[in-house]
Amino acid sequence: MEQLAYPPRMTEFTRPFWTALGEGRFLTTRCAKCSHMTFPPKPLCPECWSKEVEWVPLKGEGILRSYTEICVAPEMFAKDAPYVLGIIDLDEGIRCMSRVLAPFESLEVDQRVKLRVRQSEPVCLYDFEP
């Protein structure tokens, strides 16, 4: 299994996110007070600063707003290069940045993409594919 070159840190709060991803579920947090949804998940609502947040599922589908191909990568990612990164607007109205599993030349701005969980350690990652 792939050992992540630069693994995310897991905290008590973010543990549900990383665990769910390992089970194929993509979650984030939504404020119980004002319904503001945010990504990455946070223990307080960035909008109203309430600490009452709840975990909600994301469909894992969205629109590829832009992308690029990293040809010159930091040493720890050199073995993956070249690889494609993208900015994705999820259908739930939040934006994230991730890898896109497709050749750079094959992609089109505003095409639809969907989640593909990367089986890796110490945690899984959320990549996207056409």
Place this chain on the structure above:
Amino acid sequence: MTPKASIVGIGALPVGKHSNLLDHEMLIAALTEALADAGLTKRDVNALVFSTPRPYTEQRYFGTFMAGYLEMPMDDILLEVLGNGMTGALAFDIAVERVASGRASVAVALGVNREMHVDTGEHMHLTMRAVGDVDFHVPFGVTPIAWYAFNAVRYMHDYGLTREQLAAIAVKNRRHAGLNPVAQMRKPITVDDVLSARPIVRPLGLLDVPPRSDGAVAIVIARPDIARSLGRHVDVVGRGYHHEGIHQVSARPRSLSRFESAEIASARAYASCGITARDLDFAEVYAPCSIVELILSESLGLVETGAGGEAAAAGETSIGGRIPISPSGGCLSRGHPPLVTPLYNVYETVQQLRGEAGERQVASASIAATTAELGDYNSTMMHIMATGRL
């Protein structure tokens, strides 16, 4: 137009590789040149505002070390500042405010960026932690320039920009740098050179992105009445700032083909001195990639939306054109020692407004803007400067 403060002296090392000098040796060269240029001595200075140096600088508490090295007591304040790419502009802004508020009569904004002695692989490792959310961006392998590549792909889609048009900016800035004694990259390049250069983050290649650089700059700022008694000077007449509350990428959908913080900050800067974008004679901007200068030219109101590439290709933003941008050669060719780049922008602006820019001189230059940014233009600082005659 009431000046907040005036720039009375400038000093800088040529941008490039200075591995043979230590950080303090670089900075004392710039500082002594600036004070001599001002006709002042160390005893006249009551505030020192440093860009924080790179983590590679062996000497910690560098600002205090410099004051001790030069035996320079300070009556108003001595501090180091850090604001990512905006660092040098924050040092400048704070130095201007110390004078404008009446707390200091003479303040120096200065800094050194020494990093060329560290190889690129090791350096990329450091910059990775600065380039986004270390838990939710960096694990995917994002690099500092990647964010601008996202802007490029989106802008090309939205407005039909071609790589040839985009390359015009790199070619233009290299031409400007060829006329600039402090510029790092001065050999002329062509559009073909830009298109065939090694890809870095598609569609941006090696000549669309800045080199790594060392540099040191000092800017001496004085109360306007002191400036007038000293002789030639440049007035700081306007200022605007905005931070979007975003770190690289927004949590919500928003445009990737405009820089909203630059729109807001520039509107505030223009309003602060009663001008519009059309009144500027030139702009010395912080633009680490060709696409950044292009989008910025529109966001600052210097070029119509969607016309940035066309305007550059037609020579509108060249010296001699309608609205010269980056007469120094900019980050791409003047060079980009990140923690002091904004101070090099002030340096160029002062030379231009004093009529001392030689072959780069923008004709009848009397009012201009500098910008600085951080992230993906998530925050913008603009200063407006004018000749002392206005």
